[in-house]
Amino acid sequence: MPRIFRHSLLVTLVLSGPLLLLLYLALGAVALPLGELLSVMKYALLADLDTARALFPRTSAILLHIRLPRALAALLAGSGLAIAGAAMQGLFRNPLASPDILGISAGSSLGAVLAITTGTALLHPLVLPGYAIVGALLSAALIYALALRSGAGQQLLFIILAGLALSSLLTGATSAALLLAEQYEISQFIFWTMGGLEGRMWPHVLWPAPFLMVFGGLLIRLATALDLISLGEENAHGMGLDVEQTRRRTLILCAVVTALAIAIAGPIGFIGLMVPHLVRLLFGPNHRLLLPLSACAGAWLVLAADLLGRTLIAPHEIKVGIITAVLGGSYFIFLIVRLQRQGKLA
Amino acid sequence: MTIPLLAVQNLSFYRQDRALVRDLSFTLEPGELVGVIGPNGAGKSTLLKLLVDYHQPSQGTIQLSGTALAALGHRERAQRISYMAQDSALALPFRVRDIIGLGAHSRPQAQIPTTRALHRRVTELAEQLELSHLLERKLTELSGGENQLVQFARILMQQAPLMLLDEPTASLDIGHEAQLMNLLRRQCDRQHTALVAIHNLNIAAVFCDRLLLIDKGRLIASGTPEQVITQANMAALYQQQVTVSKHPVTGTVTVLPVKQAPRAVPLQVHLIGGAGSTVALARWLLQRGVQVSGGIGHEQDSDTDFWAATGIVHSAVPAFAPIDQAAIEQAKSLVESADLTIVCDFPIGAMNEGNLALAHYAQELWLLEEDPETAAQRFYSDRQAQAFARLRDQGHRLTALAAIKQLTARIDALSDR
Numbered sequence: 001m002p003r004i005f006r007h008s009l010l011v012t013l014v015l016s017g018p019l020l021l022l023l024y025l026a027l028g029a030v031a032l033p034l035g036e037l038l039s040v041m042k043y044a045l046l047a048d049l050d051t052a053r054a055l056f057p058r059t060s061a062i063l064l065h066i067r068l069p070r071a072l073a074a075l076l077a078g079s080g081l082a083i084a085g086a087a088m089q090g091l092f093r094n095p096l097a098s099p100d101i102l103g104i105s106a107g108s109s110l111g112a113v114l115a116i117t118t119g120t121a122l123l124h125p126l127v128l129p130g131y132a133i134v135g136a137l138l139s140a141a142l143i144y145a146l147a148l149r150s151g152a153g154q155q156l157l158f159i160i161l162a163g164l165a166l167s168s169l170l171t172g173a174t175s176a177a178l179l180l181a182e183q184y185e186i187s188q189f190i191f192w193t194m195g196g197l198e199g200r201m202w203p204h205v206l207w208p209a210p211f212l213m214v215f216g217g218l219l220i221r222l223a224t225a226l227d228l229i230s231l232g233e234e235n236a237h238g239m240g241l242d243v244e245q246t247r248r249r250t251l252i253l254c255a256v257v258t259a260l261a262i263a264i265a266g267p268i269g270f271i272g273l274m275v276p277h278l279v280r281l282l283f284g285p286n287h288r289l290l291l292p293l294s295a296c297a298g299a300w301l302v303l304a305a306d307l308l309g310r311t312l313i314a315p316h317e318i319k320v321g322i323i324t325a326v327l328g329g330s331y332f333i334f335l336i337v338r339l340q341r342q343g344k345l346a
Numbered sequence: 347m348t349i350p351l352l353a354v355q356n357l358s359f360y361r362q363d364r365a366l367v368r369d370l371s372f373t374l375e376p377g378e379l380v381g382v383i384g385p386n387g388a389g390k391s392t393l394l395k396l397l398v399d400y401h402q403p404s405q406g407t408i409q410l411s412g413t414a415l416a417a418l419g420h421r422e423r424a425q426r427i428s429y430m431a432q433d434s435a436l437a438l439p440f441r442v443r444d445i446i447g448l449g450a451h452s453r454p455q456a457q458i459p460t461t462r463a464l465h466r467r468v469t470e471l472a473e474q475l476e477l478s479h480l481l482e483r484k485l486t487e488l489s490g491g492e493n494q495l496v497q498f499a500r501i502l503m504q505q506a507p508l509m510l511l512d513e514p515t516a517s518l519d520i521g522h523e524a525q526l527m528n529l530l531r532r533q534c535d536r537q538h539t540a541l542v543a544i545h546n547l548n549i550a551a552v553f554c555d556r557l558l559l560i561d562k563g564r565l566i567a568s569g570t571p572e573q574v575i576t577q578a579n580m581a582a583l584y585q586q587q588v589t590v591s592k593h594p595v596t597g598t599v600t601v602l603p604v605k606q607a608p609r610a611v612p613l614q615v616h617l618i619g620g621a622g623s624t625v626a627l628a629r630w631l632l633q634r635g636v637q638v639s640g641g642i643g644h645e646q647d648s649d650t651d652f653w654a655a656t657g658i659v660h661s662a663v664p665a666f667a668p669i670d671q672a673a674i675e676q677a678k679s680l681v682e683s684a685d686l687t688i689v690c691d692f693p694i695g696a697m698n699e700g701n702l703a704l705a706h707y708a709q710e711l712w713l714l715e716e717d718p719e720t721a722a723q724r725f726y727s728d729r730q731a732q733a734f735a736r737l738r739d740q741g742h743r744l745t746a747l748a749a750i751k752q753l754t755a756r757i758d759a760l761s762d763r
Contacts, residue, residue, distance in 0.1 A: 093438055227448060230438045234431035235497070237400050239504065240424025240452035285438040 080261030082298020085272025103166030111135025129263035136259035194321030195268030223287035270328020357406035381554035424452035449503025490517035577657030591655035619690030669700025695726035711741035
């Protein structure tokens with residue numbers, strides 16, 4: 001791909017972000033006038049919320065209590081899922097590896113649901129993310145043990161099969177936990193199996209946000225190690241990388257980041273698979289670029305998908321997970337056809 | 347005494363009770379290019395992985411300039427040892443330039459080049475290796491051989507004094523194989539040291555200072571290529587499937603596969619001749635699995651050279667020395683133990699008339715005579731002609747063609763049994 005094209009694409013991608021955010025905030029079941037919206041934002045940034053509420057009561061209510069936290073949730077969840085997917089694909093040297101496929105997402109969901117059904121989630125906003133993290137880590141540990149057991153040649157096939165099995169097992173457990181809970185709601189079930197952004201409030205977002213950023217940042221610091229790993233573990237070792245440590249760190253960080261994203265927005269499907277692959281196709285596999293760009297692209301993609309979901313058949317909403325599942329499923333088929341044609345993975 | 351760059355002592359490595367490396371000891375000195383040879387599954391790769399601390403030894407010690415290998419941190423180790431794995435399967439489409447650049451990763455913080463310097467270094471290195479045209483390509487698009495050259499460039503980028511390479515030329519064509527080995531040779535001339543697992547014995551013989559021959563995890567032989575690649579060592583590893591000789595042009599030991607000598611034929615033939623008269627017949631016999639001995643020849647004569655090169659048991663006297671009684675006594679046992687002794691058609695003079703006396707000890711004697719008309723011209727004086735005439739009473743006279751026919755029949759009969 002020509003350099004100049006790549007660079008202009010990069011610039012477009014970065015610049016279109018704020019524009020997309022503005023659209024997201026303005027459009028929806030109730031369209032907000034752009035002028036009012038910008039004024040409210042200005043007052044909010046100046047920490048003068050009272051004036052904003054007094055001048056534009058409706059716009060500021062919708063914006064500050066509904067759309068802004070929801071947008072932030074979309075951005076955080078999207079970037080978290082995508083960056084974890086990118087790192088996992090690098091670790092397993094395979095574009096099909098992702099937290100969804102490996103059962104880490106399902107583990108997070110189960111953890112979160114258990115936090116809800118046991119009632120402990122009500123104690124503090126961080127309890128639910130905590131449970132989600134534990135669930136994700138347990139799944140990751142299982143995958144890690146499996147990865148160590150099987151020979152290098154068949155490793156990936158085994159891991160993916162095990163991941164799929166683990167995923168359905170955990171999803172089943174999630175459904176069971178929700179069914180047994182006192183007030184079973186179908187919307188809850190959909191949220192914890194497909195993901196969604198409706199009703200996301202500030203506490204949902206603000207508590208996990210700093211952790212997500214810190215752990216995401218730590219993941220980006222592993223970029224060079226992931227580059228080395230892609231040469232094969234023996235070669236990476238020869239170049240002075242502690243392969244075992246990198247493997248453990250990457251899996252743990254991926255699990256934590258995935259769990260935090262899922263605690264915010266549920267397991268929005270295919271982001272971890274589709275976004276890194278697409279970014280790699282456009283910008284190459286270099287992880288120093290791939291990880292941050294995947295985070296950006298994942299954030300914008302979830303935002304755009306939710307914007308579509310909110311506006312397509314307004315005032316009804318299509319859950320963001322449904323939109324990404326349709327997008328991701330099609331992309332997955334495209335990916336498989338492409339791999340078949342090339343006769344190789346990538 | 348100086349401390350060697352690498353000292354390996356009593357190294358053993360077991361996996362699930364199976365010994366992959368057993369009690370290996372050797373040292374490497376700076377500037378050496380040492381080859382690890384041995385049949386498939388001998389433990390060559392395992393040895394290299396032990397030396398780069400990818401596997402940890404079950405027993406024994408590995409020391410790098412006096413420091414225990416296990417005591418080094420990953421980065422520290424990588425500054426001293428670079429390692430090229432046998433296969434570097436790559437599923438992600440990295441650019442060749444980036445891969446080579448990754449080699450600089452392990453250098454000490456102060457020596458890590460800036461992006462621009464790295465770019466320049468990679469470009470230079472690629473020019474040296476004639477890889478410039480590949481720099482912007484994706485690794486996933488390269489052939490196996492191109493990939494190996496790229497990995498080699500990455501190793502050079504690491505600038506470690508000790509390089510361990512596992513079959514670096516496995517999928518290279520002969521030209522690139524020589525190119526890579528020459529580059530490695532040049533690195534070693536600059537006080538780098540390389541230990542190369544290699545299955546092409548001829549390449550190993552041409553380029554390596556020393557060879558370590560490993561079989562079933564044990565060190566079978568070590569030393570110069572001439573000391574290690576001997577008919578005896580090769581026969582122990584590959585049975586009679588290969589033959590060792592000295593290459594007439596390069597002068598290095600050369601191992602060649604032998605075409606079809608599946609079973610040794612229980613027939614021992616002694617050849618007497620000179621001036622190249624035994625060469626064709628000896629080769630023919632060897633290829634059919636017949637045990638051949640030769641002599642008495644003169645050193646530097648083409649027959650003696652051939653016998654030596656093919657590992658034929660033979661006896662010889664110095665060039666231009668007559669074959670005296672002592673030499674005959676020495677060679678006697680070869681003739682006596684042979685089922686058949688063949689005196690080839692060769693000129694006989696004072697220097698080699700001793701061979702006619704030797705022939706008398708034969709169990710069965712054939713005398714090759716191409717043309718009875720000119721037979722008399724074979725002898726420098728009547729003395730040799732008379733000696734030969736006496737042999738005729740004992741031996742069976744026939745042409746080379748007839749001899750081949752009879753031998754074929756006899757070999758066939760023996761092989762059927």
